[in-house]
Structures are given as C-alpha cells and as structure tokens.
Amino acid sequence: MAETTLTSFESAELSAFLGKKNSTALEKAFGYMTVGELLWHFPRRYVEVGELTPISELPFDEHVTVVAQVVNVSQRQMHSRRGFIFEVTVSDELSSGGQELKMTFFNGYQARTDLHIGTIAMFSGKVGWYQDHLQLSQPEYAILDEASQADPRPIPIYPASAKMPNKRIRDLMGLLLEHFTDQKLPEFLPRELLRTHHYPQRHQAFLDRHFPKEIKHAYVARQRFAFEEAFMLQLALGERGRQLGAQKAIARPPVPGRLADKFDAQLPFSLTEDQLVVGEQISKDLEQAHPMHRLLQGEVGSGKTVVALRAILQVIDAGGQAALLAPTEVLAAQHYASIKKMLGKLAEPGLFGEGEGTGVELLTGSAKSAHRREALLGIASGETGLIIGTHALLSDHVQFADLGLVVVDEQHRFGVEQRDALRSKAVDSVPHTLVMTATPIPRTVAMTVFGDLDTSTIKRLPAGRAPIHTHIVPMQLTGFRDRLFTRIVEEVEKGHQVYVVCPRISDTAAEQGVLLASYEDSSGQPMSVESMQEMLGGMPEFAGIRTEALHSQLDAADKQATMDSFARGEIDVLISTTVIEVGVDVHNATLMVIIDAERFGISQLHQLRGRVGRGGLPGTCLMTTWLDADHPSVGRLKTIESTIDGFELAEADLAERKEGNILGVQQSGSRSTLRELSIIKDRSLIEQARTDVGRLLADANWGSNYQGLLSAVGNWLDESTREFLNKN
Template sequence: MRPELLFPLFKSAESLKGVGPRMMGLLRKLTGEHVIDLVWHLPSGIVTRQKIDHLLPDYVTGQVIVTVTTRKHHPSRSRRVPYKIDCDVNGEALTLTFFNGREDYLKQKLPLDKQRIVAGKLEEYGGVYQITHPDHILDVNDHADISIHEPVYPLTGGITNNMLGKAIQQALSFVPVLPEWQDPTLITREKWIDWKTAVMTVHNPTGEKDLEPESLPRQRLAYDELFANQLALELARRSMKRKKGRSLPSNGTLTEAVIDLLPFALTGAQRRAISEISADLTANYRMLRLVQGDVGSGKTMVALMTILQALENGAQAALMAPTEILARQHLEGLDPYFKQLGLKTTLLTGRLKGKKRAAVLQELAEGTIHVAIGTHALFQEDVQYHDLGLAVIDEQHRFGVHQRLALSAKGKPETGGVDVLVMTATPIPRTLALTAYGDMDVSIIDEKPPGRKPVDTRAIEIERLDALATGLGRKIAENERIYWVCPLVEESEVSDLAAAEDRKTYLEALYPGQVGIVHGKLKSDEKEAAMEAFKSGETQILVATTVIEVGVDVPEATVMIIEHAERFGLAQLHQLRGRVGRGGLAGNCLLLYAGPLGETQKARLKIMRETEDGFVIAEEDLRLRGAGELLGTRQSGLPEFKIAELEKCGHLVTIARDDARLFLEKDPELQSKRGNAVRTLLYLFERDSAIHYLRSG
C-alpha cells in the first residue's frame, strides 16, 4: 500500500483549481495525470523581471506600475489591427498592445485612471515605448503575485507558461515533509539539502545556474530518482537469485569436443564470459545475464558454448533473433558444429506453416530436436518444449521484456524455469547498462579475434559521389562486395524508398546486373533473396536502408558507403561499419556528408575516424545525443527518468548502484528506520513493483 503521506501527490491533477477537462487532456501528454507529475516537471528557463521606474531605450523584461489614460484604437474587424491602451509611467508614455484583444476583458483588467502592475517585454518603436501582450496585469495590491524571477516550463500547444505555472504552484502546496531516505554521510559529503527544500528550490530559480543539472538541488533530486531505480533493479535481481533454478553443470563432453573443432583459439574476453556464464548455469538459481560485445567480438561462440553446457544436462535450448535474416545466419553459423556433435537443430520462424510446422512442433515436444533457432515464433502459445533449459536472446533491445518472459516461461516449472542469456552487439554506455539492465549480471567481451584488420574510415563530401561510384569497378573486379546505405528521410517511408531506388538505378547504369536492393518495404522472402544474391556474389553491390545494420555477415564485403552520414547517430554508423572487413580482407568505410555540418555532426564524424572501440563510441553518443534518443526509450526497456539526465550524471548512477547494494546487504527487507523511508521513496518514484519482490521469492 502506498503510504498515506503520499496520497495528495497521487490525486488527479484535475483536482487542482483551474485545471478543467481540456487542460487535463493536454497535461496527460505533457507531464502526466497526477499532482506529483507536475512537481517533477522542472523549469527549463527563467525570466527575470526587474522593477522599472523610468522607461529605458534598452529592450528589457520587467514590471512597471502604470496609470491607464486613454484607449486610442478600438478594435476593427481586421485581426491585424491591434487594440492599444495608452498609459502613464511617472510622466512618460507607454502603450500596451493587444492583437485579437477582447474589449470587455481589457476594460475590466485595465480600467481608466487606475493603477496596475504590468509585466512583460518593454520595447521601443520610433520613440514610442510599448509592451505587447503583457505576461501579467495585476492590481497594485497584488504585487507579491509577480515574481522577480519567473520559471519558464517546457510547454505544449494550448497551455501557456502562466497557466502551467499556476497549476505547478498549487501542486507544490501538497508537497509534504518526508522522512530522509539518503545516507547522512552522503548528504553531508555532497552538501545536499533535504528533499522538500530541494523540490521548492528547483521551482524557484533565481538565475541560469539554478537550471543546470549540476546545481545541488537538481543533483539531489536526480540522485533520489537514480537511487530508487537502482534499489528496484537490485531487489529484482535478488528476487531472481532466490527463485529456485536448475543446476546445469558442465561435464565437458560437448563443450570440450567443440573447442577441438574450432579453427581458431577463443580470446581471453570470450573465455572470461564463458566462465562467468558457466558458473551461473551451475548454480541452483535462474541465470539472467547480459553479454555485451562490440561488433565482431565473437558473441556467437559464447552462445554456442552456453548452449552446449545446457545440452550436456539433457536440456533443450532456444536462440531467439529479432529478424528471420539473423535467425538463418545463426543457424548457418552454428549448425555445422551441432551436426558434428550429433545434435539436431531446427529453424522456427513465422514463415514455417502447415505440416512442416506441425512436424517441428512434435519433435520439439518429444525432445528429438535439441536446439531451436528462430524469431518470436519460438514462444507462440502452441509451441511446447520437451525440456527447455536455456533461452539465448540476441539483440535484447529489439524485444520487449514480456517477450523475454514468454520464452523463459516455456520451461518446466518443476525444474525451476529457464536460464536466460541476453546478447547485444550494441555497446551500451556503462551508465545506461546500469539503469536499463541493472537487474542482470553483465559480461563484457572487449577483445576482437586475432587477424581482424582495422577498417579504414574516411569522411568525403557528397560532391565527390560520382568519382567514388566510378572507382568501385576495381573492387568489383577483385570479387569484393560493397554496401551502399541510403539515409532514412524522416518525412516518410515513401521518400526513403525513393532515395534507395534512385541510387540503385544510378549504380545499375554503371554496373549492369551487379546491383541488388534491400529496404523495409520488401517482404521477408524478397529481403532474403536479395541478401542471398549478395552473399553468393550474384550481385556485388547492395543498396540498402539500415535493415542491414545488425548482425548480417558477408565475409567478402569490404566497402561500406554511407550516404548523408551526418543524419545517422554514432551507434548506427559504428554498427554499419562493423559489416565490412569481417573475412580477413581490409575494410573501408566512406562517410559521405553534405555540408555545412553542425557541431554535433562534425564531432560524430571525427569520432568515427578516430576510433573503432564501440564502448568509447557509445559513451560519446550518450554525451552528444542523450539517453532517450540513444536507445529509443520505448523499445529498449530503458526506464524513463523524469529528472535525471543520464548523460549529465553518470557518476551518480555508480554511487546509487553501490549505495543500493550496500544498503540491501544490511537491510534486505527494508525494516529499519531508513528502510521504511526507502519504501516511501520507491512509492514516490512509482517503483512500487519492487516492494513485491520483498514478499516474493
């Protein structure tokens, strides 16, 4: 149950004075529907209104006491003709100008010969001072209602800053004094104020510095949110560890046999990851581990060793990929090893239908198929496994958490469910890994297999496109393959397609019969056919939108041309570059750009030229783009933070993770005085689902 102390904060914002159904509809999109959501909606700017006694020629935002003298211009039918009211300020003339002004309203707000406080931007035109559409008009007795420093909030169409400011001030009146949930030593060290004072302070800035994420009150609130997030993740992790799992120890019969079959030695990073996973599988709790590896670091071999350890115990394994192309590629890469070990695999995708599908489902249920590789078809309701012990999920951020859970639920309850290994080739900045995947144990593969040559990366002005295209003949003569990636045009998918089709036509004229195309509008079998023609060498240039981004492996591909590279994010550019130079031949990545470039675009291209380290690139991408844009909050499972800006407070995430772990070591059931305060914190940031973990397990 949510503590009674928080009830007023979780009332509907419609309970506030002045918030009717229309404004409530807009608030739902802008802030959220509860009073607390308004409290979390922090100012993004500030207007400082100095008191003006004498009119100055400088443009200034201020507040001035006026006496209304005349109404010279009455409204006409033309909207362009303003309604003007003349006023006196200590013997000087000032005009108040209103477009579409309602006469009855203005007469009531600005009666003749009366004094009023007017706040707004003072301007001068041709020797005449004026304020257009004042922000505030108040009786002189209400001067306390105009703040010298007024916060400016992020808005949406239909809500003014004045309307939102009034609603937020009301919301703040419900903010209670709450018990302190932070470690007193930390508060002293960071010079933080208490929670309520921090909330009040951030909504009453007195200068630009107060708006910075580094300001102490904002840091305090960001840390509260990050601490709540880390507590919830740690409670989830502990709950998972408490769940009875199945011990799948390695006896070496399959894992050691496959090492003898490999034509190369595993890297130190691969061996380390395999060892960490093996320990998880051997333990009698359920595994939930994330393997992060840069492009081409050899995650597939780690997945193979994990699958074989599960199979050594008589269990089945499933490997789920986000697309059919990737699922087929995994099957092609792994099946030769499984066959030599006498193990049976199957491909299960949405395309498998009728009698063939029925036969596969029967073999899975009987246990004669040891490994199923496929797409989300692996966890459809009618798919039953004889004894599923392990689920490997490739490119986790392309699946929702519920899909992960659906696959892991396919195990036998009496054996303790399914161990889950999640893999991603998208290097995730440490800050994001801790906040998005903090409920998982993490293994990092940060070494590339020996013999992998660096990819030569260059940025080229788009004006040189013709010379570049005609120069590709040398690569084609050597039987090498070329990717030509066309940019996504944000307006519509139709223009994306048109751009790709135009480029194919252009290249086809230079290299007849050598050019294929892949884009999002193609059916999956058409995509497969285009990819297959490219892999086999039937076509040597593949024009594509970013559907070739993740995981596609063509050893002969040596050239990656990315048109309008300035439109892509760093992570995307890095993933695309990772498609070439995989077969022992040197790779080239050519970033075609159209100037002039903005500072962020210049920084991206510079980083791409300077480093191939995906983890360095990921950190830079976070710094340049921010967290929400980086992973795409909705599909990544990344929590949406209301206050914390991850790109600005990475050091706080690490402190919060360590603090959460230490605290839960001492008080795992949240029973102490601080423990009870921590419960309030979890409810405050709507991480209450974590409270259930205390009782579950």
C-alpha cells in the same frame, strides 16, 4: 515489493484545492488531474535580478530580462488572420535615461488583463527588430508588487501553453502550496542520506523548486529530486535482482570431454582474452542453482556468437536445451548457417555412438509445414539441443523437453512480453538468460536500465579483423560524386563485393523521375533502393556488374535467397535498406556506401560499417551527404569518421538523442517514470545512488526499518514500468 497508495494529498483531485474551473483548465492544458501531477510540473528555468539588462544595452537576437514600467498600451486587429495584437510600451526601471521598449503579444488576452499603464513587471524574451526599433515578441513576464520589489526572488518560468500562460501557472501553484505541510508530503528517503548529501526534506524541496528564496536553493532541490529518482530506480532494480537470485534454476555445470570441450578443440582460431574471461563468467553463472541473468555486449564482429555458443554447448552437455531468439529471419538464418558451420559434425545428433552430437534447428514464420512439424518434434523430444528462430519460437505449438538457456540477440529489438514468453516455456524451473547487444551501452545507461543484470563486455576484436576506414563524401562536389561510383566499380573489379545502403525503399513516380533525370539536381530528395538500382543499371561503367535489391517489403524467401546469393559471391553490389544492419556476415564485402548518411543515427551508422572488413580484408565506409560541411547533421558524420570506438560513439549518440525514454516503457505504451533524472547530466548521482542502495540492501530486513521507503518505491513505479522491470 509493497503495493501502497500515494499519500492522500498527492492523490487528491486538484479541484479540491483549486476549484473546478482551474482544475479543468489544467487537465485540458497538461492532462493533470491530481495534486501530485501538478507538483512535478517544475519550472524549466528561473529569472533573477542579477540577470537584468538595461534597455539601453539590449543585445539583438539574445534572450534578455528587463524590469520596466508600462507607459502605454494599444491593440490592433491582425490583417492576415483572425485575432489581435496587444502592444505594450515600457520604460526602463533600472536607469534614469527613460529608455523605452515595445512588447507585442499575439491574441494577448492575459497580457491585456494584467498589463496596465503604471504596472511594473519583469519581462523576459528574445530581442527582435520591427519597424526600426527593438522589441520583445511574446515575452514571458511577472508582475512585481511592492513586496517583490523590496525582496526580489527568482521568478519561475514554467512549461506553458497559450491557454495556460506562465503567470496563471505560478498563481495556481502558489494557491496549491498554501496547503503544504510536511505531514502531507512526508519524507521517505533515509534521513542519514539527506544529511550526508545535504539535501532538503521532500516538503521543503518542493517549496524551493517552485518558489526559491535564492536560485541556489532551486538547484539543490532539483538535485534532491534527481537523486530521489536515481535512488528509487536502483532500489527497484536491486530488489528485483535479489528476487531473481532467489528463483530456482537447474545448475548446468561443465561436463568434461563432451560437446563444449570438443568444440574448443576444433576451433581454427584462438579465443581472445576478453572472450575467455567473459566465457568463464557465464560458465560459472550456469553452474548455479539460480538463474543467470547476464547482458553480453560487444562491438560488431567481436565474437559474441562464439561465446554464446560455448555457453549453449555447456547447457546441452548438462542435459538441457537452448533457444536463440533473433529479431529478423535474415539474422536467424545467418546465426543458423554460421553456428552449423562452426559446429561441423558436432551439429549431428547421436554422433560418436554416445549421443554427444546435438540437433540444431531453424524455426521462422516462413518455414514450410513439413519442416515445421519435424522441427517441433525434435524440440519436444529433446533430440534438438539448439533451436534458432524468430518470434515463431514464441508460438504455443513450440514445446521444449528441458529448456535450460535462453539467448536473446539484439535484445533491444524485443518487447518485454516476448522475452518473457520464451522463458515461460521452461517446465519445472526458470531458464538461464543471456541477452546480447552489438550496440555498446554507456555505463550509466547500463546502470540505469540494466542495473540488476550482470554485465559482460567484449572490447577487443578477434585477430584477423581488418581496420575500417570511414570517409564523408560531399555529393555537391562533382568530382567526389563521380569518384564515388568509380570507387564501387574498382572494388568489384578487385573481386570484392559492395553494400550500398539507402534510407528508404521506393519513391513516387514523380520523385523517381527527378532522381533519375539528374542526381545532381535532386539534392533535397533522399535516394531510395529502387531509384539507386535503376540509376546504377543505367550507368555504362556498371555494365556487367551484378546488382540486386534487398529490403523489408520482399517476402522472406526472396530476402533469404538474395542474401544467400550475395554470400556465395553471385551478387557484386547489394543495394539495401538497413535490413542488413545486423547479422549479415559476408567476408568478401569490403566497401560500405551509405547514401544520404545524415538520415541515419550514430549507432545505425556504426552498425552498418561493421558489415565490412570481416574477412581479413581492409574495409572502407563511405558516407554520402548533400549537406554543407557546417550543417549540424554533418557533425554527426564527422564523429563517426573520427573514431571506431563503439563506446565513445554510444556516448555521443546518447548526447545527441538525449536520453529519450531510457526505461524502455514505451514498449508497453507508457511514458517514462523519470522526470528530473538525466543520465547525461547526473552520472555522479546515479553512481552515488547505486552505492547507497547497495549499502541499504546489505540488510535483508531493510523494509522493516524503512517502511515509508518500502511503500514509496512501490508507489513510484507506475504499473507498466514495474512490469517492464519485472520482465526485462
């Protein structure tokens, strides 16, 4: 992809157009140093005449806009702190009633300069009440000269600061736009696309975004810039996907009668239709002489591990090795135990006298030296076909004989450098890559972040997975609170096991004293693992019930020992943090209690409840909260309570958290490249951009036909984002 510089206008220093004083002020306020950075400081909304409200009709506690003339100004010092209040009285310009309204500006230096008796301005703010009269506190305003009164345009309202108020931003933007020409901001999107979608050219779009003649022009310009970002991202992903396809990998076709077939023959259950379809997709990918790059997503307990294991065995049958990278030692050990159990004698190297068995090893940071040396030797010699581990697999000491497949579990927990480091251990070719996630990804997120990955989805749960019933427990009601602990005891008395998840590990001594003195009086204090363990230990009904704590501050050996004890049924109630969110698979666990559940996100809550109901026994998830039923955070819990569809919840989670940094470049310490595109609001734009890019890339020589676009896409991606896309 071409590396070019920005247009000279966009990369120019602001001081060349705005002067040293103004450019320094913009750098202090927003960190902007170049023309391009300021151009993308778009208004967050616009005020137009159609929104104006007569002063006599102002609604209390709502956002309003009025046009009025200043009839009086005054200033007084504040008593409680340093500074002054600048007060402005205005008279309504919309009606003849002479209605007046007060405005207050705290340390209003700019307002004191701008607003004089006789000044006509448009004021915008929230209506409040002070000393028996309505007022606007800290309103935004725009002074209206004769021209603007005769031809009123929408007033842009920018993200502002105390030292860089809205009016100054508008003035500086207007000064900058005087230097605009279409030559300085050339178009790079294909002209036919602009005509098809009725978007303005780039130069005009910037003008319309900042100072539109009509408000509809501003929103069309906003659509154009959002489409531009969607198009550039899809083009970057599409080009990278094509480059990946050109890389060389060793084909790993199925070998009839070997490990993969023997594994299928000994499975004690039938694979679901989804598992078979996805397995066939992966198998065909592995047959190719270019690297597979596939995302496998599926609900908790949907059987992703079995699908991945069948792919691993296909690679081993074809002479290669596989590495399974897990984010935690608990999860790595869980994978190791479950895979060894599923393989049985197939996990023994040299079985059947024909070398058809394979070694399976676990390598983590806490491995003892002797075991580590033995494991490294088996990996380097090729005797170990599958190595399961954590970040320890990335060590320079780990050398593979022939790494053919990299499987990354819970891929979102790894940085791009870590995933790339493992792939680089293949000696003569690029290994195939399968990344897995149990967190369902909405389609638009997958298209935006993983647009170059082939995506496979397992939606149907295997037979034997019992339903999980989820309920909110209002802890402020004594009956519900008492019933919660009784319910835990009842489940243990049935011979089942229980998870109790708390939002933090420990408390200060004072906090713990409050919690233990009276849980009822501690409703504002989040419960910790340590306090919960001590509280349950002091309840008579829990006498004889075996409880144990699990959290990240325990050393690796203790964590594993606790998990092993729980898996063997030697612990009745496991009190933990979210360390058990993924990978823990105890079939006898039937009850999940999540304490102070409002402190967890939707995806976390869904993952946690997926730990129960895994052994054919019905599962129950109880989410406790001290909040009132109408609290906004309880709405999140009601969403979890209402559905077990992970994809529906992923959409709700996305809407709640907004999109955040969807490119994931925070992993390399940078902000997102996306500034206008919203994967919530702009789904249709992303779909359209993906289609348009597909048509463009159908021509392998598109770059020679659209050289400006080729330059722009290299330009648009900042260095760290490009690194993310190249390594993801």
